[in-house]
Amino acid sequence: MGEKSFVVLLGNDLMDRYRLSCETESGKVVLFRVQDEALIGNEWRAIVGYDTAHGFPHRDLMHSDGSEEKDDFSNRSNAKVLTLGQEDIKRN
DSSP, rough: OOEEEEEEESSSSEEEEEEEEEEEOOOOTEEEEEEEEEEEETTEEEEEEEEOOOOEEEEEEEEETOEEEEEETTTSSSHHHHHHHHHHHHHO
């Protein structure tokens, strides 16, 4: 099983970053998490995350009032959702 994990700082102010971790087996993505985080006060807080934490690929969008939105991407492969998440976070 292959594992990869890294953090990338975004923007010039260094107050936004994305964290990525994934595991592959026989060349296929079996588990992943890619998460956008913002430095708010002195704490890194998740803004949006794409992952397989509940057994299927999905996106969690965290709102400032503490509520969350979940979008199911189980009709797509883990690899496609991982790429979608990276592109979304870098673009937005």
